[in-house]
Amino acid sequence: MNVAAAHPGFLSPTGVEIVFVLVGVATLAAAVVSVTTKQLVHAALWLVVALGGVAVEYLLLTAEFIAWVQVLIYVGSVVVLVLFGLMLTKAPIGRSPDADSGNRIAALAVAVAAAGTLVWVVVDAFRSTWIDVDGAPQGSTKVTGEILFRHWVLPFEALSVLLLAALVGAIVLSRKQSRQQPGER
């Protein structure tokens, strides 16, 4: 396959590319608001916008299956869990005076370093790879499934063992507490 011959340029962006950049900017903005806002529940809701934006980016890259998994797991479950936790503990309407952490500078440094590394790696790895958005979808369920279970089975299984360990750990922790309680009374 001759990559250079069919190489689209940066100077004549297609509609999909423009939308991709715009959604990316909106996602980044939502993420920044989510970590800087002083209202805890608003932070969680801006996180919904940011995660939804990432799902739209996956869709634009024709990775349909990944996009819906992103919505199902992150928007549908993780954020609901976060909101549940916030409601159970302390989530006043309005500003939370103690929402600021003293580690802001360190956190910013780590975030910038991580973002820089990821952007560099991704740009370096996919510099000359272009997705044909008009052709057959390259991120359909069939393709994703075949790649996942032929080329990436070992990481997949390792991850599932990790999750199983976390699950067992959660059960052990919660049982321990309930066993101590009758003794304390």
Add this chain to the structure above:
Amino acid sequence: MSDALEVILRLLAVLVAFLVLPLVVGQTEHKVMAHMQGRLGPMYAGGFHGWAQLVADGVKFAQKEDVVPADADRKIFQLAPAVALLPYLLVLIAIPIGPGGLVGQDIDAGLFFVLAVMGVGVLGSLMAGWASANKFSLLGGLRSAAQLMSYELPMLLAAASVAMAAGTLSLPGIVDAYAWWWTPWQLIGAVVFFTAGLAELQRPPFDMPVADSEIIFGAYTEYTGMRFALFLLAEYAGIVVLCGLTTVLFLGGWHGPWSDSLGWLWTLLKTAALAFVVIWLRVTYPRLREDQLQRFAWTVLIPLALTQIALTGVVKVVIS
């Protein structure tokens, strides 16, 4: 340009279905409940069988003042009904009602799309519960979240069993692969899916988050007028979506006599029959307590769903 026109026409058809079907379910609920419980109220408005009751309800909702409590978080409070309602509109796009592309949009991972987007709707209840600045609302929101988290899992497992049986995640593809013996084969999964779906919609007997005798109306306590009507509409749209999905996944969708020409009618009839069951359950069963609700999900539905997946896997291997 005909492509764009076709897309617009399909989306318009979905929008019309979205505006009409929930109201039909709502009207049916009025009448069925009135008959089953001997209620006289809904039988008067307009004369014959109280046909104008729904119109009267609509006029009443439109006239009421739209109140936002003084301490509430205004923006989130006002945004919540839209977040609760819109996901169901999106889901309707993917549900096929007839053979040969009679679907808003054939989505490759349609099953995943439908379940993912349905789960987003609960964010509306959570936002409403938190932003109302009312302890009953907050309790209702908490219960909604807890309920969604426990019932999402059996629902996904039951749906996964169908996807395994059909070998595809596309909803029209699943109906295409259907054969009559699927219904007995997937019976456990169907019951689990339907029950978990009822719980996710917070319909009786799983309506602990809006239990009126304990916490007034849960997350929706502070809502009035049109915003309250939107939440109610979301519930009825949810019934349409759940019944449509159960039809497509477990009851064979458009399959039936003369399915080539009357396929859409079969889908609608099966959906309507299931919607009737939903209303019937509301009238007959008492509300489950919160701890019973959680125990039912984790100790009954999830083991049943896992059994169904094992059964599906074994049968699939044996027949292939």
